[in-house]
Structures are given as C-alpha cells and as structure tokens.
Amino acid sequence: YGLWLMLSAVPTYLAFSDLGFGRAAVVEMTMHVAREDHVSARRVYHSATLLIGGTAAVLLFCLEAICYLLPDCVFGSAAMEARITLALLICYGIVALVSSLSSGPLQATGRYATESMINAVGWSLEGSLVVSIVLLGGGLIATAAAMLIVRIAVLIVLIVYASRPAAWCVPGWKEASMTEIRRLLRPALAMMNLPLANALILQGTTMAIGLGAGPSAVPAFTSIRTLSRVPMQLTGVLVRAAMPEFSIAVAKRDQRNEFRLINLTVLSSLAIILPAALALPLLGVQFVTFW
Numbered sequence: 001y002g003l004w005l006m007l008s009a010v011p012t013y014l015a016f017s018d019l020g021f022g023r024a025a026v027v028e029m030t031m032h033v034a035r036e037d038h039v040s041a042r043r044v045y046h047s048a049t050l051l052i053g054g055t056a057a058v059l060l061f062c063l064e065a066i067c068y069l070l071p072d073c074v075f076g077s078a079a080m081e082a083r084i085t086l087a088l089l090i091c092y093g094i095v096a097l098v099s100s101l102s103s104g105p106l107q108a109t110g111r112y113a114t115e116s117m118i119n120a121v122g123w124s125l126e127g128s129l130v131v132s133i134v135l136l137g138g139g140l141i142a143t144a145a146a147m148l149i150v151r152i153a154v155l156i157v158l159i160v161y162a163s164r165p166a167a168w169c170v171p172g173w174k175e176a177s178m179t180e181i182r183r184l185l186r187p188a189l190a191m192m193n194l195p196l197a198n199a200l201i202l203q204g205t206t207m208a209i210g211l212g213a214g215p216s217a218v219p220a221f222t223s224i225r226t227l228s229r230v231p232m233q234l235t236g237v238l239v240r241a242a243m244p245e246f247s248i249a250v251a252k253r254d255q256r257n258e259f260r261l262i263n264l265t266v267l268s269s270l271a272i273i274l275p276a277a278l279a280l281p282l283l284g285v286q287f288v289t290f291w
Helices: 002-007 010-014 021-034 038-069 079-102 104-108 112-135 140-163 178-213 215-251 255-290
Strands: none
Touching: 002 079, 002 140, 002 178, 002 215, 010 079, 021 038, 021 079, 021 104, 021 178, 021 215, 038 079, 038 104, 038 178, 079 104, 079 140, 104 112, 104 140, 104 215, 112 140, 112 215, 178 215, 215 255
C-alpha cells in the first residue's frame, strides 16, 4: 500500500506539466463566450490544445523511456510490478492532463454541472474498481490498468458532450496562434502557483517519507493527512463551482455579482472549516484508529 501511494503521486505532478495553460484557457474561453465572441474562444481552445497536446506527447515518450531505463534497485523487491504500474500511471496522468482542457468548453458554455457530474462518475467508478480489484486479490498492475481505462472513457465522454451544443467548439489546432499562447503565459503561470505548491506539500511529503523511512511509513501519514484535508475538499467544491460564474461576471463587468460570489465562497468556506477545526481535536484519534 505504501508503494502504491508513492507511485500514484506521479499523476498529480503530471497534471501541472501544462504550466497552467489548461486552467487559463478555460477562464479565457468562458469570458469570450460570455461576450458571445465564439471565434476568439475557438482560437484559445485550439492554441491550448496545440500546446498541451504537444507537451503531453513529449512527456509520454520521455517519462516512459525513463521508467524503462531506471535500475531495479529504484523500485525495490517488486521491481517488475512497480515498473509496469508506474508506466500505466504515467499514461493515466497524461490522459488526465488532456482531460483538463476537454472540460473547458462545458464550463465555458455554462454546463459546469454536467462536467462535474461526468468527472464525479469517473472518479467514483475508479474508486469502486480499485476497491473491487483489491478485494478480489488483484495487484498494482490491475489497479493502475483499470484506472487508466476509466480515465480514457471519461475523456471520450467529455469530448463528445463538449462539442454537441457548442458549434464553435471543434476539436483540433487549426486556428492555434503563437500570439495567443504567449498572451496566456502570464495568467497560466499565475494560476499554476497555488495548486503546484499544494501538490508539493501533499505529494512531496509522501514521497519524502517513503524515500526516507520506507513505503511502510507512508500509510500512517496519509491517514492523518486525509482527515485534515476533508474540510478543504468540501470548500474546494464550492470554489470550483463559483469559478466559471465569476469569470462570466468579470467578462460582463458585473461587479455586484463578483462581490456576491466572493462573499458566498468565503462565508461558506468558513462555515465548513471552523466547525471542522473544533471537531478534529476531539474525534481525530478515533478516526485514525478506525482508518
């Protein structure tokens, strides 16, 4: 289990290899669609597709080559199983990277709930398959393969749903523009900072503990981390839901709605975090023991 936790951190870092262009492109598309400028929205979509698609192809080739060339001592006693599992998780991370942009047209056209439902069903199916495989005696390879298959299916569904009601959302890179890519660079890097720092704190600590104290020490840490992160995950649901609406308000210069959304997210986040901060000292030990 500790080895799995260490290997499964790889997709988290791959999600940031687009340098934030996926998130920046989604915001830009949302604002262009709010102004009914579908030509500019499609240009942003194609430009981000070209950049992220090219990055994904290069990363897939380089990382799979590194995975193949790494000595067995890096993976420990189950070297072959760990190597194949890592190769599958790299593919999973690349597909997830591409999926982040495929969700953009759904958010840009006001269908955030549809996009969230598709991804939520995918994550639930992934989790159910992982549990089922483990209960049936499956190993790391079967688990990683199942996750990859589900993620590919989710990507296909996102692409199909995104292009149906939005005629401007034609997949491809025909209208990609280097000028558009350069213009997105600064907001992309800005949007990447906080999520990247968050990933370094969470997954970086897991890797450090695993490398320093061994994989067997990782589960104890991740159990406590899971407990402390539950309130943050709940507030994240609210923030992510508000982001497309906030982008539309900015595009329409609707300051009243901007302030309303800011107040809503801040107050609702406090309503979740403050009670959790009081409950954790009382129930934390019981939760970790049960876990």
